[in-house]
Amino acid sequence: MRPDLTAWLEAHPDVKAVPGTDLFVVAARPRVTDAALVQGCLVAAGVPAVLADANLVQAYAGAVTALGGVPIMVPQRYLQQALEVLAAYDRGDFALDEGIDVGLENDTSSRGSN
Secondary structure, three states: OOHHHHHHHHHOOOOEEOOOOOEEEEEEEOOHHHHHHHHHHHHHOOOOOEEOOHHHHHHOHHHHHHHOOEEEEEEHHHHHHHHHHHHHHHHOOOOOOOOOOOOOOOOOOOOOOO
């Protein structure tokens, strides 16, 4: 491991290297749905992210604490960007406005043209 990466990982103790790969666990979520939402935000921000153990956590939901949740992993070169996206997610930057009207009354694209 490069010295600068070692120092960076020491400064970010929640980030864990996945042995034998270029992947790092940057977060874990207790539910598969939550992990998939975070993964989607990372991917939308240009960070390739994958989930691990999602099926295992679904199958053994009662043991989710022991399993540590669903790990969200990113390649090394995206670590800093991933942490920035995760911080934004946790702050609620991606939350939808609950008062927004998503009705279709003004949407003409779904209507047939007669």
